[in-house]
């Protein structure tokens with residue numbers, strides 16, 4: 001275990017940080033990790049190590065060496081020295097702080113992590129307390145008996161909130177009629193960070209947080225809508241349990257309603273992110289999406305988007321859904337079929353994506369993305385066009401502007417591949433685009 005302090009205001013935070021580590025060692029839930037001692041032990045040994053610097057004015061300052069030296073009451077050490085408390089003798093020992101640099105880099109990283117999880121009030125309280133204790137005039141700071149030290153640690157321990165406690169506090173604050181929009185926004189940011197952990201996202205649901213997030217999506221404040229969509233998207237990403245709960249809570253309808261009503265681009269982007277995360281690998285929600293007119297909403301959005309950012313995201317989403325379904329059905333060809341696989345195939349078979357895409361006019365919408373000037377957008381469009389080819393071929397063949405686009409893009413990219421070869425740059429990306437174009441042209445013959 002390490003206890004670290006350094007002079008002035010930084011002291012409290014550092015000490016606090018390492019108390020957090022202690023808390024995680026003794027089994028509390030904590031977002032922080034245990035940091036190894038310099039000599040490789042994971043804490044819990046006989047010694048507690050500290051890095052201490054005390055106001056040097058009134059004290060006899062000891063110059064540390066590479067060997068451990070026992071510190072007498074009243075003696076101080078230079079900042080950055082390595083001090084440990086020997087729990088057997090109760091005496092403090094010092095040596096030169098070799099690992100100082102390493103500690104500092106760890107320190108900075110962890111400072112960033114913890115800042116969001118300790119409230120300013122807790123911090124002020126801790127700093128005040130630390131300052132009192134580091135005051136060189138107080139007897140306690142010169143030599144503190146072990147029991148006292150332990151008691152202080154226990155008090156600091158109370159400051160360490162588990163993720164569950166943090167989320168409870170954040171949700172209460174969010175739900176309080178007192179909170180300002182600014183406060184709510186910063187709460188949503190903190191939640192967004194927390195819900196990347198699978199357990200946290202599930203806890204958020206069981207605490208009723210999903211409902212609050214959905215209300216945030218319905219808010220008239222676009223910043224609240226944007227941040228709520230961000231939290232929701234992150235919470236459902238790769239989290240089947242939360243995906244199910246979200247769909248059961250009507251999240252999909254709410255998201256589609258927000259998308260269907262006029263909104264600034266930034267809100268739409270985040271809402272699309274949430275929709276895509278909610279649909280990914282989840283045929284049940286894909287079915288709901290289709291039956292609630294999701295493709296209709298997306299096609300309106302596609303038509304209205306001039307810049308191409310939303311178009312590209314939409315097309316990527318469609319591509320993902322098509323290839324997901326393809327992969328599942330192909331897997332059946334060479335894998336031993338088990339019950340869960342059959343169930344998945346069955347569920348995907350109920351997602352009538354292809355038919356809907358055809359019906360809602362996507363065979364002629366997606367080619368429009370080729371008109372973009374961005375290579376990346378064009379590439380996404382080509383991949384989606386290929387994936388949609390089985391149902392769209394007839395329409396592709398009749399689409400003269402698609403045929404024209406493909407010809408001119410092929411020439412353009414072939415030329416770029418040539419010039420890339422001349423200047424010796426990596427040939428890959430544009431050659432890949434040429435191949436996609438060729439593949440599509442071949443299918444359309």
Ligand SMILES: *[C@@H]1O[C@H](CO)[C@@H](O)[C@H](O)[C@H]1NC(C)=O
Nearest residue numbers: 172173174175176177178179
């Ligand atoms: C509103 O804030 C005041 C202090 O600012 C607090 O005493 C009160 O309990 C809060 N009310 C609610 C509903 O949270």
Ligand SMILES: *[C@@H]1O[C@H](CO)[C@@H](O)[C@H](O)[C@H]1NC(C)=O
Nearest residue numbers: 171172175176207208209212
């Ligand atoms: C929000 O507050 C209302 C009452 O004001 C309460 O019924 C509801 O359970 C609270 N929700 C959460 C998630 O705390």
Ligand SMILES: *[C@@H]1O[C@H](CO)[C@@H](O)[C@H](O)[C@H]1NC(C)=O
Nearest residue numbers: 211213214215216218254257
């Ligand atoms: C959001 O608003 C829609 C109507 O616009 C309503 O049907 C839905 O229940 C609302 N959701 C929440 C969580 O308030």
